[in-house]
Amino acid sequence: MRLSIDLLALIQARESIGAPIANVKLSKAEPKPRTRVERELVDGGSVVITGAETNEISGKAGLLAIGETQITLHIYLPHVGRDDLLSINPPKPSYHFSDNCPTLEQMMRDGKYNRYVATHSPDGEFRVKPKDLETGKWEDEEILSSIPPCRNCLKDIDYDGYANATRVQKTDIFLNFSLDRFFEECRSIFRCLPLYTPETFPGPNYTKDFAKISIDLRTRKGWQCECCGGNFSDMRGLLHTHHIDGNRGNNRPTNLLALCVECHSNQPLHGHMRVSREDLRKVEDARQRAGQKIVCSRCEKYRRQI
Numbered sequence: 001m002r003l004s005i006d007l008l009a010l011i012q013a014r015e016s017i018g019a020p021i022a023n024v025k026l027s028k029a030e031p032k033p034r035t036r037v038e039r040e041l042v043d044g045g046s047v048v049i050t051g052a053e054t055n056e057i058s059g060k061a062g063l064l065a066i067g068e069t070q071i072t073l074h075i076y077l078p079h080v081g082r083d084d085l086l087s088i089n090p091p092k093p094s095y096h097f098s099d100n101c102p103t104l105e106q107m108m109r110d111g112k113y114n115r116y117v118a119t120h121s122p123d124g125e126f127r128v129k130p131k132d133l134e135t136g137k138w139e140d141e142e143i144l145s146s147i148p149p150c151r152n153c154l155k156d157i158d159y160d161g162y163a164n165a166t167r168v169q170k171t172d173i174f175l176n177f178s179l180d181r182f183f184e185e186c187r188s189i190f191r192c193l194p195l196y197t198p199e200t201f202p203g204p205n206y207t208k209d210f211a212k213i214s215i216d217l218r219t220r221k222g223w224q225c226e227c228c229g230g231n232f233s234d235m236r237g238l239l240h241t242h243h244i245d246g247n248r249g250n251n252r253p254t255n256l257l258a259l260c261v262e263c264h265s266n267q268p269l270h271g272h273m274r275v276s277r278e279d280l281r282k283v284e285d286a287r288q289r290a291g292q293k294i295v296c297s298r299c300e301k302y303r304r305q306i
Helices: 008-018 036-044 051-056 082-086 100-111 151-157 159-164 167-176 181-196 211-218 261-266 277-291 298-306
Strands: 046-048 057-060 063-066 072-076 114-121 126-128 143-145 239-243 256-262
Touching: 036 046, 036 051, 036 063, 036 114, 046 126, 046 151, 046 298, 063 181, 072 126, 082 143, 100 151, 114 126, 151 159, 151 167, 151 211, 159 167, 181 239, 211 239, 211 256, 256 261, 261 277, 261 298
Parallel strands: none
Antiparallel strands: 046 114, 057 063, 072 114, 126 143, 239 256
């Protein structure tokens, strides 16, 4: 939100007493990870989950998370040799990102859930230990392997229409899936999670399928803000899904809007949202590229009304 304040009198007062200009550095306050597992995950990019620590894995809007950090899960000790793990297209274990994935549910029922490693890294490289197929033992040395996404997760999230796509289309979506792009698309969901305290929370929490609903809505809108008209195809994390009535559990199409981060922050009950200078600059660039005004006229009109 752009502020227009006349500071001339203050400047003149400072100059009259010869006071120097203070060098103040502002930094964005980030929420601190709350547990050892989340701290290790944020600092190192991945963490081996064992025993009771698997209880820290939760679902956020249908996506896997630890605390407020979005994660993927993959098997740390796969029954796959080094050569296959380092090859381009061998059969490999998949990584998971959907909280409702039937594969993960089966692994949990089988008591094998603690074979997974939690990762928050968009580069698609995952820590694994290869198996020596002759001895049947896993090697001591970790390697990084480019493993593919889980098809069940793609289907559950219905990413890019995967659930109802043809076989050829599914293969194309699978092969072209970008974890970096997916994390960027879902960044808005996670950055909105801690906006409210228990006292100010406006309604029920996100439903388990909200990630799917959010991505589908923004895709149908062409990644364009319905308020300012800016196009965020290249900055998808800056386009949010807004619940008009403030109830996060109300996902009726008439209650949802695709809004950029600044327009979203200007909505009623969204005073907790803060837009960094860097994100504001990106929003303005997106508006200019779409041929729109730098300042959203609808938000300006709303602010004048209040």
